[in-house]
Amino acid sequence: MGDERLTLSAELLERYGTTGPRYTSYPPVPRWRDRDQFGPSEHRAALAAAAAPTRSVYVHVPFCERRCLYCGCNVVITRSPERAEGYLDWVAREVELVGQHVSETRPATQVHWGGGTPTFLSPGQLERLWAIQVERFPLAEGAEVGVEIDPRVTDREQLATLAGVGFNRLSLGVQDTDPKVQEAIGRIQPVELTRDTIAAARELGFGSINVDLIYGLPHQSEERFSQTLRHVLELAPERIALFNYAHLPQRFKHQRAIPSEALPSGMDKLRLFTSAIDVLSTQGYRFIGLDHFAREDDELARAHDAGTLQRNFMGYSTRAGSDAFAFGASAIADVGGRYVQNEPDLKAYGAAIAAGELPTRRGLELSGDDLLRRALILRLLCNDRVSRQGLAADFPQLLAPGFEQVFARDLERLAPLVADGLVRLEGDWIVITPLGRLFARNVAMCFDEPLHSGQGPRVQYSKTH
Ligand code: SF4
Structure with a gap:
């Protein structure tokens, strides 16, 4: 980690040690x-x-x-x-x-x-x-x-x-x-x-x-x-x-x-x-x-x-x-543009199967906005960076008004993370810095608009740190 450890402070931890989704999926399961x-x-x-x-x-x-x-x-x-x-x-x-x-x-x-x-x-x-x-x-x-x-x-x-x-x-x-x-x-x-x-x-x-x-x-x-x-x-x-x-x-x-x-x-x-x-x-x-x-x-x-x-x-x-x-019980599929989770409860899972029915517990058909945000968040979490032009090429209609306009609120949320050295804006790229990689979930949360706009249920997420 070298230099990054020098700037890892209790203050930074206090600011970003919040609770939030783990982003094994976007949108997260509670939604x-x-x-x-x-x-x-x-x-x-x-x-x-x-x-x-x-x-x-x-x-x-x-x-x-x-x-x-x-x-x-x-x-x-x-x-x-x-x-x-x-x-x-x-x-x-x-x-x-x-x-x-x-x-x-x-x-x-x-x-x-x-x-x-x-x-x-x-x-x-x-x-x-x-x-x-x-x-x-x-x-x-x-x-x-x-x-x-x-x-x-x-x-x-x-x-x-x-x-x-x-x-x-x-x-x-x-x-x-x-x-x-x-x-x-x-x-x-x-x-x-x-x-x-x-x-x-x-x-x-x-x-x-x-x-x-x-x-x-x-x-x-x-x-x-x-x-x-x-x-x-x-x-x-x-x-x-x-x-x-x-x-x-x-x-x-x-x-x-x-x-x-x-x-x-x-x-x-x-x-x-x-x-x-x-x-x-x-x-x-x-x-x-x-x-x-x-x-x-x-x-x-x-x-x-x-x-x-x-x-x-x-x-x-x-x-x-x-x-x-x-x-199997509680298993999660990602097929045909939808997430689907099976019944987690073994009895309920078995009862559905015995009745000849799919054991569905919950699911979600992803909207265009979900797909766009999922792509952005995944690129950040997998590769520590996302290209605005690359995203625009993959989502031309949704990003036709321009990245800055579509993600205006998200970029506002991102600004303090840029100021704290967790994220760098390098021309076309949004880049998570080595220090920011410790707070990658916090970076992803900036682009999770429904988390901030109060849509969906109130959930007890785990601590990011
Ligand atoms: S109880 Fe949980 S952590 Fe322990 S072996 Fe089973 S699944 Fe893994």
């Missing part, structure tokens, strides 16, 4: 329409409109054997493998239902299984789920096929099964390797276990490994966390995600068991992040945006350098323009 306004018939229309040249597939496996105290995911805690059997029946039926509304088969260039814990499934169940998926969504040659695993419940046989059917990317939850931190977050995972899992995955031919870490956890300090980073660097993953812990005990009751007095706050938390950027940058990793790092030889780092990086619900990617189909 989507609920089932009474966007239900199965709108879902069917989305599927019928799927016309993108490529496809991607996400499958959600919601089960975990025990709950980590920091978790903010939609999970079902159980130790009963039979529950997974019934779930796979529902997913199979959902794939069939979706298939009835999709006009043709086009191979998938990207597949991701997430959770929960996909390796809650036995080897036989993993094979079954794979067969369900590829029957309707065959793989394109060279497809990226990734799965999230929890080393605590993943054995070599499961890894071999995943590699055998075609998975080539692995994402492991680690969070922190310090025993005291692990105890406080209810996730005991010896570093040797993580090491052995990665070694087995490499042997089995997984070509790309991602490690998830979290900063802002109880008892973390720069010194302790630097040890976690050392452990992870020894494992040499291609990618590292370093998420900001969102402590929302009002929303997630289990987080109340986390000792709040042990949480690093404010400046300490931001220092954990900037120190990590320093360490990883000197060890051959590129900070590609928000909370993600890629080794310099990884295609994401190259795409970031070339200004062609993309982002979708599965994270950063080099692949653009796909219709993203999604299956």
Whole structure:
């Protein structure tokens, strides 16, 4: 970070340490329409409109054997493998239902299984789920096929099964390797276990490994966390995600068991992040945006350098323009110009499927203004810059009155960030500075007009820092 650390001040943190969307989608999920306004018939229309040249597939496996105290995911805690059997029946039926509304088969260039814990499934169940998926969504040659695993419940046989059917990317939850931190977050995972899992995955031919870490956890300090980073660097993953812990005990009751007095706050938390950027940058990793790092030889780092990086619900990617189909409870699709989320509640999901209906919970058909703002925000978050002319070329009608006029209020909101050195206006380009990359969500929020004009529900978003 060099010079940027010198100008990172408590005052800056106070000014920009607000709450806001994470922008995994634009518009963010709380502004989507609920089932009474966007239900199965709108879902069917989305599927019928799927016309993108490529496809991607996400499958959600919601089960975990025990709950980590920091978790903010939609999970079902159980130790009963039979529950997974019934779930796979529902997913199979959902794939069939979706298939009835999709006009043709086009191979998938990207597949991701997430959770929960996909390796809650036995080897036989993993094979079954794979067969369900590829029957309707065959793989394109060279497809990226990734799965999230929890080393605590993943054995070599499961890894071999995943590699055998075609998975080539692995994402492991680690969070922190310090025993005291692990105890406080209810996730005991010896570093040797993580090491052995990665070694087995490499042997089995997984070509790309991602490690998830979290900063802002109880008892973390720069010194302790630097040890976690050392452990992870020894494992040499291609990618590292370093998420900001969102402590929302009002929303997630289990987080109340986390000792709040042990949480690093404010400046300490931001220092954990900037120190990590320093360490990883000197060890051959590129900070590609928000909370993600890629080794310099990884295609994401190259795409970031070339200004062609993309982002979708599965994270950063080099692949653009796909219709993203999604299956399972709470799964989110992005098809035919609409976002669609399935019922997060397992019972409601199963009941809809059993009734032969799509399990739609909420969704949104994106307006022209949504598409324009989404493109602008994504370019900023993926490539730290956006060209006004480039945007005008892609949205000629909407930007016919001129960028300055269409985004007048947004540019007013951006002015203080320019004055504070977070953003630079360089001719045609709006550029996030290295210091501004720490506050990228704040920059994106400037262009999120509905957030400021009071449209949509009042929502408790997580803190940007
Ligand atoms: S393994 Fe992941 S999804 Fe499951 S409880 Fe822990 S953090 Fe949540």
